[in-house]
Amino acid sequence: MEYRNVLTTCPYCGTGCALYLQVLDGSVVGTLPVKGHPISEGALCIKGWNAHGFIHHADRLTKPLIREQGQFREAGWDEAYNLIADRFSSFKSDFGPDSLAVLSSAKCTNEENYLLQKFTRAFLGTNNVDHCARL
Amino acid sequence: MNRLEALRNAVGELLDKVEGVIALRNKSGHVAPHLFREREELNGLGLSPKYPLPATLRLIQNEYPEAKLGIVCRGCEERGLIEMAKRNQVELGNVTVIGLACTADEAEECRCAKPYPSVLVDAHVGERTEPVPDRVAEELRQKEVAERLSFWRSQFDKCIKCYACRNACPQCFCPECTLEEELWVERGRVPPPFPSFHLIRAMHTAGKCVGCRECELSCPAHIPMTALYALIRQEMGEMFGYEPGVDLEDQPPLVLPMEVEI
Numbered sequence: 041m042e043y044r045n046v047l048t049t050c051p052y053c054g055t056g057c058a059l060y061l062q063v064l065d066g067s068v069v070g071t072l073p074v075k076g077h078p079i080s081e082g083a084l085c086i087k088g089w090n091a092h093g094f095i096h097h098a099d100r101l102t103k104p105l106i107r108e109q110g111q112f113r114e115a116g117w118d119e120a121y122n123l124i125a126d127r128f129s130s131f132k133s134d135f136g137p138d139s140l141a142v143l144s145s146a147k148c149t150n151e152e153n154y155l156l157q158k159f160t161r162a163f164l165g166t167n168n169v170d171h172c173a174r175l
Numbered sequence: 176m177n178r179l180e181a182l183r184n185a186v187g188e189l190l191d192k193v194e195g196v197i198a199l200r201n202k203s204g205h206v207a208p209h210l211f212r213e214r215e216e217l218n219g220l221g222l223s224p225k226y227p228l229p230a231t232l233r234l235i236q237n238e239y240p241e242a243k244l245g246i247v248c249r250g251c252e253e254r255g256l257i258e259m260a261k262r263n264q265v266e267l268g269n270v271t272v273i274g275l276a277c278t279a280d281e282a283e284e285c286r287c288a289k290p291y292p293s294v295l296v297d298a299h300v301g302e303r304t305e306p307v308p309d310r311v312a313e314e315l316r317q318k319e320v321a322e323r324l325s326f327w328r329s330q331f332d333k334c335i336k337c338y339a340c341r342n343a344c345p346q347c348f349c350p351e352c353t354l355e356e357e358l359w360v361e362r363g364r365v366p367p368p369f370p371s372f373h374l375i376r377a378m379h380t381a382g383k384c385v386g387c388r389e390c391e392l393s394c395p396a397h398i399p400m401t402a403l404y405a406l407i408r409q410e411m412g413e414m415f416g417y418e419p420g421v422d423l424e425d426q427p428p429l430v431l432p433m434e435v436e437i
Binding site: 041042043044045047058060062064065069070072073074075076077082083084085086089 | 194195197200202203205206207208209210212224226231234235238239242335336337338339342343392393394395
């Protein structure tokens, strides 16, 4: 019998509302707002209140899937990363760096977004980098 | 001895007799509900801001119905516990209650009619303070119906339909919520229809709303809905002589058959 609340940041947008994930015996069972937090001031939107929903959801992807002839098959992480690296490299050498574009996310941290634009500009060699918050 | 030390002593003593005590824990500068199992954890015991701990009790009892537990309750939480017990949401047989009286400032902030527990309590912490009248509700009561209607219209126009009032409410435990039924609440419409959305909630919490103010505190639009529920509570008191959260034996009027016409 173990119940505790884990302080974290809402993953749904870039606002940065704080929330508690309610953990009962290792399973995440609910969300609570964080009272007195400087960003969210004890409130959450409807997405934040349901931020725990996907964690143990049956539809959640937990392994990489590779599509071959229209069908997905499960793969290991090494295989998936190798495939991504091979395809990026071949597109870059065959069609030039501007044939590639990268779309980042408002759900990521500043640091992750920084890394992604660095990867895009310095490694892929293109300025084609954008993010989902600019829809 | 200050309130926090007194509470720490009371929880510590209770931990020798029960499997765990539900109270607030202060960690990383923020406070949240926690199930304390060991005395060593009590350094992190917190006092405020309050969270509805009876909702945590319900969650834990769902998995561990037989567990011997303790819970720290303020006045509103004790009232909530009483209403939840009447509706079989918590089982009080194995539960020991440590009562925590609110400070005068806390009572003032909540416009609380009874800022201390007194019914289920096995140990008391803190000095009782005076009840605070709900001035927002009183002012509204003095106004004409049309004026009240326009007040609530302007308030509920701010609603972003986040369901925080429903989610934060320790008395909202229906597995299927009317506010999610397409028949009553059209999907994708914000603000939700006035006044039905908010009056459905007001009607469904009538007889069990104990004025803990969790709905209002978690509302991103700062709608003072506690005042609306306080007015309904007042009406119900006059009509049925029923006050929620006072007595475990009193049956709520909305779940009883009518014996007389009104």
